[in-house]
Amino acid sequence: MSRFLLLILLLVFTQTVRAQKPMARIEGGAFAPLFGTTNQLVTVASFFMDETPVTHAEFLDFVKTYPEWRRSTVLRLFADQNYLKTWESDTTLGKNLNPNAPITNVSWFAASAYAKSVGKRLPTTDEWEFVAMASRDNKDARKDSLFNVSILSWYETPNTFTQSIRRTEPNFWGVFDLYGLVWEWTEDFNSVLLTGESRGDVDSNNTLFCGGGAVGASDLMNYAAFMRFAFKGSLKAHFAVQNLGFRCVKSEKES
Amino acid sequence: MKIIHFILLSATFIILGTCQKKTESAFNINDYLIPQNEALPELSIFNLPADWVNQHGKAVKLADFRGKPTVMVMIYTSCQAACPRLTADMSLINKQIPEKLRAYTNFVFVSIDPLVDTPEKTTEHLKKYQLNGKEWHFLTGTEENTRQFSMILGVKYKQISPIDFSHSNTISLFDLNGNLVHQISGLNADNQELIAKLIELGKISKELN
Numbered sequence: 001m002s003r004f005l006l007l008i009l010l011l012v013f014t015q016t017v018r019a020q021k022p023m024a025r026i027e028g029g030a031f032a033p034l035f036g037t038t039n040q041l042v043t044v045a046s047f048f049m050d051e052t053p054v055t056h057a058e059f060l061d062f063v064k065t066y067p068e069w070r071r072s073t074v075l076r077l078f079a080d081q082n083y084l085k086t087w088e089s090d091t092t093l094g095k096n097l098n099p100n101a102p103i104t105n106v107s108w109f110a111a112s113a114y115a116k117s118v119g120k121r122l123p124t125t126d127e128w129e130f131v132a133m134a135s136r137d138n139k140d141a142r143k144d145s146l147f148n149v150s151i152l153s154w155y156e157t158p159n160t161f162t163q164s165i166r167r168t169e170p171n172f173w174g175v176f177d178l179y180g181l182v183w184e185w186t187e188d189f190n191s192v193l194l195t196g197e198s199r200g201d202v203d204s205n206n207t208l209f210c211g212g213g214a215v216g217a218s219d220l221m222n223y224a225a226f227m228r229f230a231f232k233g234s235l236k237a238h239f240a241v242q243n244l245g246f247r248c249v250k251s252e253k254e255s
Numbered sequence: 256m257k258i259i260h261f262i263l264l265s266a267t268f269i270i271l272g273t274c275q276k277k278t279e280s281a282f283n284i285n286d287y288l289i290p291q292n293e294a295l296p297e298l299s300i301f302n303l304p305a306d307w308v309n310q311h312g313k314a315v316k317l318a319d320f321r322g323k324p325t326v327m328v329m330i331y332t333s334c335q336a337a338c339p340r341l342t343a344d345m346s347l348i349n350k351q352i353p354e355k356l357r358a359y360t361n362f363v364f365v366s367i368d369p370l371v372d373t374p375e376k377t378t379e380h381l382k383k384y385q386l387n388g389k390e391w392h393f394l395t396g397t398e399e400n401t402r403q404f405s406m407i408l409g410v411k412y413k414q415i416s417p418i419d420f421s422h423s424n425t426i427s428l429f430d431l432n433g434n435l436v437h438q439i440s441g442l443n444a445d446n447q448e449l450i451a452k453l454i455e456l457g458k459i460s461k462e463l464n
Binding site: 077188191 | 302412413
Protein backbone atom coordinates (compact mmCIF):
# COMPACT_ATOMS: atom_id res chain seq x y z
CA MET A 1 0.00 0.00 0.00
CA SER A 2 2.70 2.44 0.97
CA ARG A 3 4.57 1.49 -2.16
CA PHE A 4 1.48 2.31 -4.17
CA LEU A 5 1.19 5.69 -2.48
CA LEU A 6 4.81 6.34 -3.15
CA LEU A 7 4.27 5.58 -6.81
CA ILE A 8 1.36 8.00 -6.96
CA LEU A 9 3.40 10.65 -5.21
CA LEU A 10 6.26 10.05 -7.57
CA LEU A 11 3.95 10.37 -10.58
CA VAL A 12 2.43 13.58 -9.27
CA PHE A 13 5.86 14.90 -8.50
CA THR A 14 7.33 14.20 -11.90
CA GLN A 15 4.26 15.70 -13.56
CA THR A 16 4.69 18.90 -11.65
CA VAL A 17 8.39 19.09 -12.36
CA ARG A 18 7.56 19.21 -16.02
CA ALA A 19 4.54 21.45 -15.65
CA GLN A 20 6.07 23.88 -13.20
CA LYS A 21 8.90 25.02 -15.35
CA PRO A 22 9.30 28.74 -14.59
CA MET A 23 7.70 31.07 -17.10
CA ALA A 24 8.16 34.75 -17.76
CA ARG A 25 5.24 37.05 -18.45
CA ILE A 26 5.51 38.86 -21.74
CA GLU A 27 3.53 42.07 -21.94
CA GLY A 28 1.89 42.10 -25.36
CA GLY A 29 2.51 44.79 -27.90
CA ALA A 30 2.81 45.64 -31.54
CA PHE A 31 5.96 45.30 -33.60
CA ALA A 32 7.04 45.21 -37.21
CA PRO A 33 8.34 41.71 -37.87
CA LEU A 34 11.10 41.24 -40.30
CA PHE A 35 8.94 40.22 -43.19
CA GLY A 36 5.45 39.25 -44.22
CA THR A 37 2.97 42.03 -44.03
CA THR A 38 5.48 44.64 -45.10
CA ASN A 39 5.70 47.53 -42.69
CA GLN A 40 2.50 46.46 -41.03
CA LEU A 41 2.52 46.09 -37.30
CA VAL A 42 1.73 42.70 -35.87
CA THR A 43 0.03 42.63 -32.51
CA VAL A 44 1.04 40.02 -29.98
CA ALA A 45 -1.25 39.47 -26.98
CA SER A 46 0.27 39.08 -23.53
CA PHE A 47 1.46 35.55 -22.82
CA PHE A 48 3.81 33.47 -20.70
CA MET A 49 6.97 31.93 -22.10
CA ASP A 50 9.18 29.22 -20.58
CA GLU A 51 12.25 30.96 -19.24
CA THR A 52 14.44 28.29 -20.76
CA PRO A 53 14.31 25.68 -23.51
CA VAL A 54 12.97 22.25 -22.57
CA THR A 55 15.84 20.04 -21.38
CA HIS A 56 16.82 16.41 -21.97
CA ALA A 57 15.76 15.57 -18.41
CA GLU A 58 12.32 17.10 -18.90
CA PHE A 59 11.80 15.41 -22.23
CA LEU A 60 12.87 12.08 -20.73
CA ASP A 61 10.15 12.48 -18.14
CA PHE A 62 7.69 13.10 -20.98
CA VAL A 63 8.56 9.98 -22.98
CA LYS A 64 8.39 7.89 -19.83
CA THR A 65 4.77 8.98 -19.42
CA TYR A 66 3.94 8.85 -23.14
CA PRO A 67 5.43 5.67 -24.62
CA GLU A 68 4.21 6.54 -28.12
CA TRP A 69 6.88 9.23 -28.20
CA ARG A 70 9.77 6.90 -27.42
CA ARG A 71 12.46 6.48 -30.01
CA SER A 72 11.54 2.89 -30.85
CA THR A 73 7.79 3.44 -31.02
CA VAL A 74 7.34 6.86 -32.61
CA LEU A 75 5.77 6.76 -36.07
CA ARG A 76 8.04 7.81 -38.92
CA LEU A 77 5.21 10.10 -40.00
CA PHE A 78 5.93 12.16 -36.89
CA ALA A 79 9.70 11.91 -36.51
CA ASP A 80 12.56 10.90 -38.77
CA GLN A 81 15.35 8.47 -37.93
CA ASN A 82 17.34 11.15 -36.10
CA TYR A 83 14.71 11.43 -33.38
CA LEU A 84 16.38 11.29 -29.93
CA LYS A 85 19.31 9.60 -31.55
CA THR A 86 21.85 10.85 -29.00
CA TRP A 87 20.08 9.06 -26.16
CA GLU A 88 21.46 5.80 -24.90
CA SER A 89 18.11 4.04 -25.10
CA ASP A 90 14.36 4.71 -25.18
CA THR A 91 14.33 5.87 -21.57
CA THR A 92 17.94 6.57 -20.62
CA LEU A 93 20.05 9.52 -21.61
CA GLY A 94 23.42 7.90 -21.11
CA LYS A 95 26.47 9.21 -19.30
CA ASN A 96 27.67 11.44 -22.09
CA LEU A 97 24.58 13.59 -22.27
CA ASN A 98 24.10 16.65 -20.12
CA PRO A 99 20.57 16.30 -18.71
CA ASN A 100 20.35 20.08 -18.29
CA ALA A 101 21.21 20.82 -21.88
CA PRO A 102 18.31 21.69 -24.19
CA ILE A 103 16.60 18.72 -25.78
CA THR A 104 17.38 18.52 -29.49
CA ASN A 105 16.77 15.91 -32.19
CA VAL A 106 13.04 16.29 -31.66
CA SER A 107 10.49 16.79 -34.41
CA TRP A 108 7.85 19.50 -34.50
CA PHE A 109 5.19 16.86 -33.83
CA ALA A 110 7.02 15.64 -30.72
CA ALA A 111 7.59 19.20 -29.49
CA SER A 112 3.89 19.98 -29.97
CA ALA A 113 2.88 16.83 -28.12
CA TYR A 114 5.20 17.71 -25.24
CA ALA A 115 3.72 21.21 -25.01
CA LYS A 116 0.21 19.80 -24.97
CA SER A 117 1.16 17.37 -22.19
CA VAL A 118 1.97 20.27 -19.88
CA GLY A 119 -1.05 22.35 -20.89
CA LYS A 120 1.04 24.68 -23.01
CA ARG A 121 1.73 25.15 -26.72
CA LEU A 122 4.58 26.12 -29.00
CA PRO A 123 5.06 29.85 -29.55
CA THR A 124 4.00 31.37 -32.85
CA THR A 125 6.84 32.74 -34.92
CA ASP A 126 5.54 36.25 -34.20
CA GLU A 127 5.58 35.60 -30.45
CA TRP A 128 9.07 34.14 -30.53
CA GLU A 129 10.44 37.00 -32.60
CA PHE A 130 8.71 39.54 -30.34
CA VAL A 131 10.51 38.22 -27.27
CA ALA A 132 13.76 37.60 -29.13
CA MET A 133 14.16 41.20 -30.22
CA ALA A 134 14.84 42.15 -26.59
CA SER A 135 18.32 42.59 -25.18
CA ARG A 136 19.03 42.72 -21.46
CA ASP A 137 17.83 46.31 -21.14
CA ASN A 138 15.62 46.93 -24.15
CA LYS A 139 12.38 45.46 -25.45
CA ASP A 140 13.51 46.10 -28.98
CA ALA A 141 17.24 45.99 -29.47
CA ARG A 142 17.17 45.16 -33.15
CA LYS A 143 18.91 48.39 -34.04
CA ASP A 144 21.62 47.80 -31.45
CA SER A 145 24.65 46.66 -33.40
CA LEU A 146 26.28 45.00 -30.40
CA PHE A 147 23.15 42.93 -29.87
CA ASN A 148 23.18 41.81 -33.48
CA VAL A 149 26.86 41.03 -33.38
CA SER A 150 26.40 38.85 -30.30
CA ILE A 151 23.63 36.87 -32.00
CA LEU A 152 25.62 36.39 -35.14
CA SER A 153 28.67 35.31 -33.20
CA TRP A 154 26.58 32.56 -31.62
CA TYR A 155 25.39 31.48 -35.07
CA GLU A 156 29.05 30.95 -35.87
CA THR A 157 29.86 28.96 -32.73
CA PRO A 158 29.58 25.18 -33.16
CA ASN A 159 28.13 22.62 -30.75
CA THR A 160 26.51 25.00 -28.30
CA PHE A 161 23.63 22.54 -27.88
CA THR A 162 25.57 20.49 -25.30
CA GLN A 163 25.70 23.31 -22.76
CA SER A 164 23.32 23.71 -19.83
CA ILE A 165 20.38 26.08 -19.94
CA ARG A 166 20.56 29.49 -18.25
CA ARG A 167 24.06 29.87 -19.56
CA THR A 168 23.43 33.32 -20.96
CA GLU A 169 22.03 36.34 -19.16
CA PRO A 170 18.25 36.84 -19.19
CA ASN A 171 16.78 39.37 -21.58
CA PHE A 172 14.43 42.24 -20.77
CA TRP A 173 11.56 39.81 -20.09
CA GLY A 174 13.61 37.45 -17.94
CA VAL A 175 13.83 34.89 -20.72
CA PHE A 176 17.08 32.93 -21.13
CA ASP A 177 18.85 31.25 -24.00
CA LEU A 178 16.82 32.47 -26.97
CA TYR A 179 20.23 32.83 -28.50
CA GLY A 180 23.34 30.98 -27.54
CA LEU A 181 22.32 27.34 -27.29
CA VAL A 182 19.84 25.97 -29.82
CA TRP A 183 17.40 26.99 -32.53
CA GLU A 184 13.77 26.56 -31.55
CA TRP A 185 10.65 25.20 -33.20
CA THR A 186 7.69 27.51 -33.53
CA GLU A 187 4.09 26.47 -33.98
CA ASP A 188 3.81 27.94 -37.46
CA PHE A 189 7.41 27.64 -38.61
CA ASN A 190 6.02 26.55 -41.94
CA SER A 191 4.21 29.82 -42.46
CA VAL A 192 7.41 31.12 -43.94
CA LEU A 193 6.70 30.77 -47.63
CA LEU A 194 10.27 30.22 -48.53
CA THR A 195 10.27 26.86 -50.21
CA GLY A 196 12.20 25.02 -52.81
CA GLU A 197 9.02 25.36 -54.75
CA SER A 198 8.34 29.01 -54.09
CA ARG A 199 7.35 29.26 -57.72
CA GLY A 200 4.36 27.19 -56.75
CA ASP A 201 3.23 29.69 -54.16
CA VAL A 202 0.66 32.14 -55.37
CA ASP A 203 1.90 35.09 -53.54
CA SER A 204 5.30 33.94 -52.44
CA ASN A 205 7.08 36.41 -50.32
CA ASN A 206 9.48 38.12 -52.66
CA THR A 207 11.01 40.15 -49.87
CA LEU A 208 12.64 37.00 -48.55
CA PHE A 209 15.01 36.29 -51.37
CA CYS A 210 18.66 37.10 -50.87
CA GLY A 211 20.01 40.44 -51.96
CA GLY A 212 16.70 41.94 -52.95
CA GLY A 213 15.32 40.59 -49.72
CA ALA A 214 17.53 42.70 -47.57
CA VAL A 215 16.44 45.86 -49.33
CA GLY A 216 12.78 45.07 -48.88
CA ALA A 217 13.01 44.05 -45.26
CA SER A 218 11.38 46.16 -42.59
CA ASP A 219 14.58 46.38 -40.66
CA LEU A 220 17.88 46.54 -42.47
CA MET A 221 19.83 45.60 -39.37
CA ASN A 222 18.16 42.31 -38.99
CA TYR A 223 20.38 39.98 -40.89
CA ALA A 224 20.28 37.46 -38.04
CA ALA A 225 16.55 37.10 -38.41
CA PHE A 226 17.01 36.32 -42.10
CA MET A 227 19.11 33.38 -41.05
CA ARG A 228 16.37 32.14 -38.75
CA PHE A 229 13.72 32.42 -41.43
CA ALA A 230 15.90 30.74 -44.01
CA PHE A 231 16.62 27.91 -41.58
CA LYS A 232 12.97 27.47 -40.65
CA GLY A 233 11.98 27.55 -44.30
CA SER A 234 14.19 24.55 -44.92
CA LEU A 235 12.61 22.42 -42.19
CA LYS A 236 9.90 19.83 -42.34
CA ALA A 237 7.81 18.95 -39.31
CA HIS A 238 9.14 15.41 -38.94
CA PHE A 239 12.79 16.46 -39.04
CA ALA A 240 14.80 15.87 -35.89
CA VAL A 241 17.82 18.12 -36.01
CA GLN A 242 20.89 18.15 -33.78
CA ASN A 243 20.78 21.86 -32.89
CA LEU A 244 17.02 22.40 -32.90
CA GLY A 245 15.00 22.32 -29.69
CA PHE A 246 11.96 24.15 -28.36
CA ARG A 247 10.32 25.90 -25.45
CA CYS A 248 6.63 26.29 -24.62
CA VAL A 249 4.28 29.21 -24.08
CA LYS A 250 0.84 29.75 -22.66
CA SER A 251 -1.70 32.40 -23.52
CA GLU A 252 -2.50 34.71 -20.66
CA LYS A 253 -6.25 34.29 -20.84
CA GLU A 254 -6.05 30.50 -20.42
CA SER A 255 -4.14 30.53 -17.18
CA MET B 256 39.73 31.41 -76.17
CA LYS B 257 38.17 28.54 -78.05
CA ILE B 258 38.74 26.34 -75.06
CA ILE B 259 36.88 28.77 -72.86
CA HIS B 260 34.01 28.78 -75.34
CA PHE B 261 34.00 25.04 -75.34
CA ILE B 262 33.93 24.88 -71.58
CA LEU B 263 31.15 27.42 -71.35
CA LEU B 264 29.17 25.64 -74.02
CA SER B 265 29.53 22.25 -72.38
CA ALA B 266 28.65 23.76 -69.03
CA THR B 267 25.50 25.17 -70.58
CA PHE B 268 24.58 21.78 -71.98
CA ILE B 269 25.21 20.09 -68.68
CA ILE B 270 23.03 22.63 -66.91
CA LEU B 271 20.30 22.34 -69.54
CA GLY B 272 20.60 18.60 -69.34
CA THR B 273 20.06 18.51 -65.60
CA CYS B 274 17.15 20.90 -65.87
CA GLN B 275 15.39 18.90 -68.51
CA LYS B 276 16.07 15.56 -66.95
CA LYS B 277 12.76 14.31 -65.71
CA THR B 278 12.65 12.92 -62.25
CA GLU B 279 11.34 9.50 -63.18
CA SER B 280 9.95 8.12 -59.98
CA ALA B 281 9.74 4.39 -60.34
CA PHE B 282 6.05 3.72 -59.98
CA ASN B 283 5.20 0.10 -59.51
CA ILE B 284 1.59 -0.61 -58.80
CA ASN B 285 2.53 -3.80 -56.95
CA ASP B 286 4.01 -1.64 -54.20
CA TYR B 287 0.54 -0.45 -53.41
CA LEU B 288 -1.21 -3.80 -53.12
CA ILE B 289 -1.09 -3.85 -49.34
CA PRO B 290 -3.92 -5.70 -47.62
CA GLN B 291 -6.49 -3.33 -46.22
CA ASN B 292 -7.07 -5.13 -42.96
CA GLU B 293 -3.48 -4.92 -41.78
CA ALA B 294 -1.96 -2.28 -39.56
CA LEU B 295 -1.38 1.06 -41.24
CA PRO B 296 2.06 1.78 -42.66
CA GLU B 297 4.05 4.18 -40.46
CA LEU B 298 3.98 6.96 -43.00
CA SER B 299 0.26 6.77 -43.63
CA ILE B 300 -1.71 9.96 -43.07
CA PHE B 301 -4.49 7.72 -41.77
CA ASN B 302 -2.47 7.49 -38.54
CA LEU B 303 -3.59 11.01 -37.70
CA PRO B 304 -6.22 10.63 -35.00
CA ALA B 305 -7.90 14.02 -35.50
CA ASP B 306 -11.64 14.45 -35.93
CA TRP B 307 -12.90 16.42 -38.89
CA VAL B 308 -16.33 17.59 -40.00
CA ASN B 309 -17.41 17.17 -43.61
CA GLN B 310 -19.71 19.31 -45.75
CA HIS B 311 -22.75 17.48 -44.36
CA GLY B 312 -21.76 18.30 -40.79
CA LYS B 313 -20.81 14.67 -40.21
CA ALA B 314 -17.77 13.72 -38.09
CA VAL B 315 -15.07 11.90 -40.06
CA LYS B 316 -11.53 10.67 -39.56
CA LEU B 317 -8.93 10.50 -42.28
CA ALA B 318 -8.86 6.73 -41.83
CA ASP B 319 -12.41 6.68 -43.21
CA PHE B 320 -10.85 7.27 -46.61
CA ARG B 321 -8.88 4.05 -46.43
CA GLY B 322 -9.45 1.64 -49.30
CA LYS B 323 -9.57 4.19 -52.11
CA PRO B 324 -6.93 6.48 -53.53
CA THR B 325 -7.33 10.03 -52.27
CA VAL B 326 -6.64 13.29 -54.06
CA MET B 327 -6.31 16.12 -51.57
CA VAL B 328 -5.82 19.87 -51.51
CA MET B 329 -5.92 22.57 -48.82
CA ILE B 330 -7.94 25.71 -49.62
CA TYR B 331 -10.43 28.05 -47.94
CA THR B 332 -13.79 29.05 -49.33
CA SER B 333 -13.52 32.82 -49.06
CA CYS B 334 -10.29 32.88 -51.05
CA GLN B 335 -10.48 34.88 -54.24
CA ALA B 336 -7.11 34.29 -55.82
CA ALA B 337 -5.71 30.78 -56.02
CA CYS B 338 -8.45 28.61 -54.53
CA PRO B 339 -10.94 28.88 -57.42
CA ARG B 340 -8.14 27.75 -59.71
CA LEU B 341 -7.07 24.96 -57.37
CA THR B 342 -10.70 23.86 -57.22
CA ALA B 343 -10.78 23.88 -61.01
CA ASP B 344 -7.57 21.84 -61.06
CA MET B 345 -9.18 19.24 -58.79
CA SER B 346 -12.26 19.19 -61.01
CA LEU B 347 -10.07 18.74 -64.06
CA ILE B 348 -8.34 15.70 -62.53
CA ASN B 349 -11.76 14.30 -61.70
CA LYS B 350 -12.94 14.78 -65.28
CA GLN B 351 -9.82 13.31 -66.80
CA ILE B 352 -10.11 9.90 -65.17
CA PRO B 353 -12.53 7.31 -66.56
CA GLU B 354 -16.06 7.93 -65.35
CA LYS B 355 -16.35 4.54 -63.70
CA LEU B 356 -13.27 5.12 -61.59
CA ARG B 357 -14.56 8.30 -60.00
CA ALA B 358 -16.64 6.32 -57.55
CA TYR B 359 -13.49 4.47 -56.46
CA THR B 360 -11.55 7.61 -55.62
CA ASN B 361 -11.81 10.22 -52.84
CA PHE B 362 -11.51 13.86 -53.79
CA VAL B 363 -10.92 15.82 -50.62
CA PHE B 364 -10.65 19.51 -49.80
CA VAL B 365 -9.31 20.45 -46.38
CA SER B 366 -10.01 23.95 -45.12
CA ILE B 367 -7.14 26.24 -44.15
CA ASP B 368 -9.64 28.52 -42.41
CA PRO B 369 -11.60 26.28 -40.03
CA LEU B 370 -12.99 29.18 -38.02
CA VAL B 371 -14.85 30.55 -41.03
CA ASP B 372 -15.52 27.47 -43.16
CA THR B 373 -18.68 25.94 -41.72
CA PRO B 374 -20.44 22.98 -43.37
CA GLU B 375 -22.79 25.54 -44.98
CA LYS B 376 -19.81 27.31 -46.55
CA THR B 377 -18.13 24.13 -47.72
CA THR B 378 -21.40 22.74 -49.16
CA GLU B 379 -21.90 26.01 -50.97
CA HIS B 380 -18.36 25.85 -52.35
CA LEU B 381 -18.84 22.36 -53.76
CA LYS B 382 -22.20 23.37 -55.27
CA LYS B 383 -20.76 26.47 -56.83
CA TYR B 384 -18.22 24.39 -58.72
CA GLN B 385 -20.75 21.64 -59.44
CA LEU B 386 -18.79 19.03 -57.56
CA ASN B 387 -21.84 17.01 -56.71
CA GLY B 388 -20.64 13.41 -56.89
CA LYS B 389 -20.27 11.26 -53.79
CA GLU B 390 -16.51 11.23 -54.28
CA TRP B 391 -16.24 14.88 -53.14
CA HIS B 392 -15.48 15.73 -49.52
CA PHE B 393 -14.72 19.03 -47.84
CA LEU B 394 -13.27 18.76 -44.32
CA THR B 395 -12.85 21.31 -41.59
CA GLY B 396 -11.04 20.67 -38.31
CA THR B 397 -9.63 22.63 -35.43
CA GLU B 398 -6.85 25.15 -35.97
CA GLU B 399 -4.47 22.71 -34.29
CA ASN B 400 -5.46 19.76 -36.51
CA THR B 401 -5.28 21.92 -39.58
CA ARG B 402 -1.76 23.07 -38.75
CA GLN B 403 -0.67 19.52 -38.01
CA PHE B 404 -2.17 18.25 -41.25
CA SER B 405 -0.48 20.98 -43.28
CA MET B 406 2.81 19.85 -41.77
CA ILE B 407 2.24 16.35 -43.08
CA LEU B 408 1.38 17.59 -46.57
CA GLY B 409 4.24 20.08 -46.58
CA VAL B 410 1.68 22.81 -47.26
CA LYS B 411 2.67 26.19 -45.88
CA TYR B 412 0.18 28.86 -44.96
CA LYS B 413 -0.04 32.05 -42.97
CA GLN B 414 -2.94 34.31 -42.19
CA ILE B 415 -2.03 37.65 -43.72
CA SER B 416 -5.18 39.60 -42.91
CA PRO B 417 -8.41 38.81 -41.08
CA ILE B 418 -9.82 37.28 -44.27
CA ASP B 419 -6.84 36.17 -46.29
CA PHE B 420 -4.20 33.48 -46.16
CA SER B 421 -1.03 33.09 -48.09
CA HIS B 422 -0.54 29.42 -48.90
CA SER B 423 1.19 26.94 -51.14
CA ASN B 424 -0.76 25.37 -53.99
CA THR B 425 -0.17 21.68 -53.67
CA ILE B 426 -2.36 18.80 -54.77
CA SER B 427 -1.42 15.47 -53.18
CA LEU B 428 -2.25 11.92 -54.20
CA PHE B 429 -2.38 9.17 -51.55
CA ASP B 430 -2.66 5.45 -52.10
CA LEU B 431 -5.33 3.20 -50.57
CA ASN B 432 -3.41 3.07 -47.29
CA GLY B 433 -2.73 6.78 -47.00
CA ASN B 434 0.86 6.83 -48.25
CA LEU B 435 1.84 9.87 -50.23
CA VAL B 436 2.32 8.85 -53.86
CA HIS B 437 2.62 12.08 -55.77
CA GLN B 438 2.39 15.84 -55.35
CA ILE B 439 2.00 18.63 -57.86
CA SER B 440 2.70 22.25 -57.01
CA GLY B 441 1.51 25.40 -58.68
CA LEU B 442 -1.62 26.49 -60.46
CA ASN B 443 -2.56 24.77 -63.72
CA ALA B 444 0.43 22.50 -63.14
CA ASP B 445 0.98 19.48 -65.33
CA ASN B 446 -1.28 16.83 -63.85
CA GLN B 447 -0.59 13.97 -66.26
CA GLU B 448 1.72 11.98 -64.00
CA LEU B 449 -0.67 12.31 -61.08
CA ILE B 450 -3.59 11.20 -63.23
CA ALA B 451 -1.69 8.20 -64.59
CA LYS B 452 -0.89 7.03 -61.05
CA LEU B 453 -4.42 7.73 -59.88
CA ILE B 454 -5.88 5.61 -62.68
CA GLU B 455 -3.66 2.69 -61.71
CA LEU B 456 -4.58 3.03 -58.04
CA GLY B 457 -8.25 3.43 -58.99
CA LYS B 458 -8.18 0.05 -60.69
CA ILE B 459 -7.06 -1.70 -57.50
CA SER B 460 -9.63 0.29 -55.60
CA LYS B 461 -12.37 -0.90 -57.94
CA GLU B 462 -11.34 -4.52 -57.45
CA LEU B 463 -11.31 -4.21 -53.69
CA ASN B 464 -14.47 -2.18 -53.23
